Structure formats: C-alpha cells, structure tokens
Amino acid sequence: MLNRRDFLKTAGLAAAGAMAVSGCATTGRNGARGHIVVVGGGFGGATAAKYLRMWSNAGVDVTLVERNAEFVSCPMSNLVIGGYRQMSDITVSYANLRDRHGVRLLRDEVTAIDAAAQKIRLAKNGELKYDRLILSPGIDFMIGAVGGLEGNLETIPHAWKAGPQTALLRQQLEAMPDGGIFAMHIPKAPFRCPPGPYERACMVASYLKMHKPRSKVLVLDANGEIQSKKALFTKAFETHYKGILEYLPNNELRSVDAKTRTAMLDFENVKANVLNVIPPQRAGQVTSMLDVPLINDRWVDVDWLTMEAKGVERVHVLGDALFPAPTMPKSGHMANQQAKVAAAAILNLLAGEPPNGEPVVMNTCYSYVDPKAVVHVASVHQYDATKNTFLPVKGAGGLSPAANELEAKYAASWAKNxxxxMLA
Amino acid sequence: MRHKICLLLLVCAAIAHAQDPNLARNLAATCANCHGTNGKSIGDNKSLAGEPKEKILRKLQEFRSGEKPSSIMQQIANGYTDAQLELIASYFAERK
Known part of the structure; x- marks a missing residue:
C-alpha cells in the first residue's frame, strides 16, 4: 500500500508530467483547466479523450487508461468471423491520441477508486489524482449464469468483445467440417449491440452457404423474438439462408458441456461442432468499485446532462455500462455520442459554467445481412428537461425499407469515420 | 426607459443562460460518426466542412421533405429542430 508521503510523491510526479504535456498549451476557449482520467479506450473512452483535448485547445490534461495495446472494433467484427475482413482491418492504434492530441496513454488496469479523494489506483502505475474521472468500461460477462461455461471460453468462445475471441471463433468455423452444426446462443436482452447476434448468424450462414453448404446454423435465442431490425433479419433468414439457418426463439441456455460442445436448453440439448455462447452481461467490473448500487445489479445510473454517475461526484460513466434512457441502444455509436456530451459538460464544469442544457445524441447502426447487402436502424434522442432524460424524437429515425448495396458502402464509410x- | 433597459438586460441574461456558447459545436459533433470529425469525412459519406451554410441547409430541408431521396438522412434530419439544423450548418460552413 502507498503511504501518504508516497502518494503525494506520485501525485506530484503525475502533476509534473501533466504540466510537461500542457506547459506550452494555450488556455482552453472557455478556460477549463484540470486533469481528466479516462478509463477504457473503446468507442466511449477514446472519443472522450480526444474531444476533451480538442475542445479545450489542449487546455486540460487527459490520461487514458486502457488494458489492451490496440483498439479492436466490435462493429465489423462479424465480417471477420464470416471471412470477409481480416483482424488487421478492425484494429486501430492508440498512437494518434498521444502524438496528435497529447493524451497520456497508460496501458494499465484500475484496482481501486477513491471518489472522495478523487484518485484511482492502478495495477502497475500507482495512484493517479483526477479532477474528473470518466469510466467507459463496456460490459463484462456473467459467466456464472451459464453452468459449465466458466473456464471454457477457449472451447466455447463468445467473441462478444472483439480481439483474440473473434479470431478464435473464425478459426473454429473454418475448421468445422461440411455438414457440421454451428450453434449460437443469444442471452435475454439487454445486451451489447442488439442487432449484432443476428448479423453474426447471417455472416456465418453466408460463409457456410458458399463453402460448406451441408452445414447448419442454429440460432438459439433466449428472447421471444429478434431484438432489432426484426422484419429485415427475418427476410434475410428466410430468403438468403433458407435451409441453412434455423431461428429458434424462447430457448434459454441453462448450461453447457464443453467436452462435447453441447448446449443444455430448457427443453432439449443441442450438440454442436462450433458452439458460440454470448453470455448475459453487466456493466464492466470497474463500476463495482464505485460505492453505488447498480440498477438490477447490472447497470450504472447517470445524470444524462453530464453523464455523471448518480451518487458519485466527479465520476462520469459512458456506453454499454449504462442503464439506458428509453429506447437508447447499447452501441459503439451511442457511446461515442455520450462521450461528446460528457466532454462538453466536463469542460463547462471545470470552467465554472453550467453544462449544456439541451444536448442531442443520435444512433446509426448498419448490419450486414450478406457481404454486399446492409440494413440500418437510426434514431435521434433529444434531452427532455422535464423528465431529465433523453427521449427518442417521434417521427424521426427508422429502418431501411430493404437490404441494399448502397448502404454496404455507407457501412464501410461509417466504420472508417x-x-x-475516436482515434485519428 | 430605465425599466426597459433593465428588462432587456434580464431577457438577454436569460437567453445567454439558456443557450450554451458551444451549442453549435456540440450539435455538429453528433454528425461526426458518419461525416468525420468537424465534418471532414475520410469515407464515402460526404464531407461537410467548408460547405456553404445555405447549401447544407437546403439539402437538409430536401432530405426532410423527401424531395431529395435518401437512405437514412430523412430519418435523421427529422430528429433535429430548424434552429438546431441552422446551427449545425453554420458550424460546418465555418470549418476549413
């Protein structure tokens, strides 16, 4: 444990380092100064780090704590599983955040948060003082909810956090014999990326149709129906993948047997050649270090004007970890939008000004139903001051009328942009 | 007269308090996911940076009415108020 003197020393060094970064920087337009620590370099955290520096004209110091060496994108990762993209296509470096934007990068993990003292402890880099803390931890899995899954994620991958798990599921699919069964399980909502599992089913079926046409995709859904873009996915299942893909709603997974890759459901057991279980999810574990109860023991409640966690001052939370506003999806796009709301609010607050009272966020989500055809869902959410939350705008948003090739172009462009x- | 000035100051103060000085910037940032940071796209989505304000606004209105066919922009443009679209168009027009 650090004693008080050690801590002061560490804090002093951190402050000196921070000054070195910002020593020649001009004061932000609205005069915000201070040190913001961002934990988690995904769609929310990386965006927040960049925009805090950009919008303050480098007036505030930003440290990004991230455990992975590179960013790997969940959106587009289903294309890697289908064999239509490589891992390198969905991997992006953090270097620009450091070199272009002056964000201090720490490859590390948080081991404790002391919100009263405004400091966090890291596994490798000691303690870090902050004026504002942003947690963008994404989701963690409730592995224990599925019997037999613990310790078997190499045999039964989730591939629901992009990275080695994505490559692993692709390898298993490639190694599967023609005539084999690829079974995937979708947990009860809410989960990260509502259309994601159905897009994955399409990408796997597309690969099998082309390369192993005697095989089957079984989509075992704990939910009663497809959770997003229902009509569009139903059409894809029934037309593109008729005879290859079978969608089975109301099938909640109880346990698995890793040795035989068998899924034990309520009414039957399914033995598969490749078993892809997407486990139930909750806010990333770091949120349990805040001294507040999670909603349903799973999600963080925030003040939507500032993204500040309810019950903890100066700690802001973004992205999939949140208990969402009405109809707000758990998506990378939405985390990016929330990050900008938080960045703007934090810069105002550090300058002694109130946060923007009328923020807007919007969501665009493209899904591939085959390698060349894409469908979208979009929504716009305006802040409602009487209800203190974001509400979807009636008459705005919606779906593609049908899968189409033009939107495949836009989907690829969306990913690049x-x-x-976040990162350029 | 004095009362009128006081009232005017009060109204101005109220307006100044209500609207964030960076509202246009914040609103325009909601477009960046598809159209690039500050409207500079690196993909097939159009760049908006430096486009004349009137042109951006006209396009947005045409998307809204359906006069200009779109895959997604009608659905998105309908989510913003006229005043918000005006702020967004001004912000992008001022980017270089």
Whole structure:
C-alpha cells in the first residue's frame, strides 16, 4: 500500500508530467483547466479523450487508461468471423491520441477508486489524482449464469468483445467440417449491440452457404423474438439462408458441456461442432468499485446532462455500462455520442459554467445481412428537461425499407469515420 | 426607459443562460460518426466542412421533405429542430 508521503510523491510526479504535456498549451476557449482520467479506450473512452483535448485547445490534461495495446472494433467484427475482413482491418492504434492530441496513454488496469479523494489506483502505475474521472468500461460477462461455461471460453468462445475471441471463433468455423452444426446462443436482452447476434448468424450462414453448404446454423435465442431490425433479419433468414439457418426463439441456455460442445436448453440439448455462447452481461467490473448500487445489479445510473454517475461526484460513466434512457441502444455509436456530451459538460464544469442544457445524441447502426447487402436502424434522442432524460424524437429515425448495396458502402464509410473520430 | 433597459438586460441574461456558447459545436459533433470529425469525412459519406451554410441547409430541408431521396438522412434530419439544423450548418460552413 502507498503511504501518504508516497502518494503525494506520485501525485506530484503525475502533476509534473501533466504540466510537461500542457506547459506550452494555450488556455482552453472557455478556460477549463484540470486533469481528466479516462478509463477504457473503446468507442466511449477514446472519443472522450480526444474531444476533451480538442475542445479545450489542449487546455486540460487527459490520461487514458486502457488494458489492451490496440483498439479492436466490435462493429465489423462479424465480417471477420464470416471471412470477409481480416483482424488487421478492425484494429486501430492508440498512437494518434498521444502524438496528435497529447493524451497520456497508460496501458494499465484500475484496482481501486477513491471518489472522495478523487484518485484511482492502478495495477502497475500507482495512484493517479483526477479532477474528473470518466469510466467507459463496456460490459463484462456473467459467466456464472451459464453452468459449465466458466473456464471454457477457449472451447466455447463468445467473441462478444472483439480481439483474440473473434479470431478464435473464425478459426473454429473454418475448421468445422461440411455438414457440421454451428450453434449460437443469444442471452435475454439487454445486451451489447442488439442487432449484432443476428448479423453474426447471417455472416456465418453466408460463409457456410458458399463453402460448406451441408452445414447448419442454429440460432438459439433466449428472447421471444429478434431484438432489432426484426422484419429485415427475418427476410434475410428466410430468403438468403433458407435451409441453412434455423431461428429458434424462447430457448434459454441453462448450461453447457464443453467436452462435447453441447448446449443444455430448457427443453432439449443441442450438440454442436462450433458452439458460440454470448453470455448475459453487466456493466464492466470497474463500476463495482464505485460505492453505488447498480440498477438490477447490472447497470450504472447517470445524470444524462453530464453523464455523471448518480451518487458519485466527479465520476462520469459512458456506453454499454449504462442503464439506458428509453429506447437508447447499447452501441459503439451511442457511446461515442455520450462521450461528446460528457466532454462538453466536463469542460463547462471545470470552467465554472453550467453544462449544456439541451444536448442531442443520435444512433446509426448498419448490419450486414450478406457481404454486399446492409440494413440500418437510426434514431435521434433529444434531452427532455422535464423528465431529465433523453427521449427518442417521434417521427424521426427508422429502418431501411430493404437490404441494399448502397448502404454496404455507407457501412464501410461509417466504420472508417467513427474509428477516425475516436482515434485519428 | 430605465425599466426597459433593465428588462432587456434580464431577457438577454436569460437567453445567454439558456443557450450554451458551444451549442453549435456540440450539435455538429453528433454528425461526426458518419461525416468525420468537424465534418471532414475520410469515407464515402460526404464531407461537410467548408460547405456553404445555405447549401447544407437546403439539402437538409430536401432530405426532410423527401424531395431529395435518401437512405437514412430523412430519418435523421427529422430528429433535429430548424434552429438546431441552422446551427449545425453554420458550424460546418465555418470549418476549413
């Protein structure tokens, strides 16, 4: 444990380092000064780090704590599983945040948060003082909810956090014999990326149709129906993948047997050649270090004007970890939008000004139903001051009328632009 | 007269308090996911940086009415108020 003197020393060094970064920087337009620590370099955290520096004209110091060496994108990762993209296509460096934007990068993990003292403890880099803390931890899995899954994620991958798990599921699919069964399980909502599992089913079926046409995709859904873009995915299942893909709603997974890759459901057991279980999810574990109860023991409640966690001052939380506003999806796009709300609010607050009272966020989500055809869902959410939350605008948003090739172009462009918006 | 000035100051103060000085910037940032940071796109989505304000606004209105066909922009443009679209168009027009 650090004693008080050690801590002061560490804090002093951190402050000196911070000054070195910002020593020649001009004061931000609205005069915000201070040190913001961002934990988690995904769609929310990376965007927040960049925009805090950009919008303050480098007036505030920003440290990004991230455990992985590179960013790997969940959006587009289903294309890697289908064999239509490589891992390198969905991997982006953090270097620009440091070199272009002056963000201090720490490859580390948080081991404790002391919100009263405004400091966090890191596994490798000691303690870090902050004026504002942003947690963008994404989701963690409730592995224990599925019997037999613990310790078997190499045999039964989730591939629901992009990275080695994505490559692993692709390898398993490639190694599967023609005539084999690829079974995937979708947990009860809410989960990260509502259309994601159905897009994955399409990408796997597309690969099998082309390369192993005697095989089957079984989509075992704990939910009663497809959770997003229902009509569009139903059409894809029934037309593109008729005879290859079978969608089975109301099938909640109880346990698995890793040795035989068998899924034990309520009414039957399914033995598969490749078993892809997407486990139930909750806010990333770091949120349990805040001294507040999570909603349903799973999600963080925030003040939407500032993204500040309810019950903890100066700690802001973004992205999939949140208990969402009405109809707000758990998506990378939405985390990016929330990050900008938080960045703007934090810069105002550090300058002694109130946060923007009328923020807007919007969501665009493209899904591939085959390698060349894409469908979208979009929504716009305006802040409602009487209800203190974001509400979807009636008459706005909606779906593609049908899968189409033009939107495949836009989907690829979306990925390029959002990755650049976070990391370039 | 004095009362009128006081009232005017009060109204101005109220307006100044209500609207964030960076509202246009914040609103325009909601477009960046597809159209690039500050409207500079690196993909097939259009760049908006430096486009004349009137042109951006006209396009947005055409998307809204359906006069200009779109895959997604009608659905998105309908989510913003006229005043918000005006702020967004001004912000992008001022980017270089």
């Amino acid at each position: 959002i990755w650049a918006d």
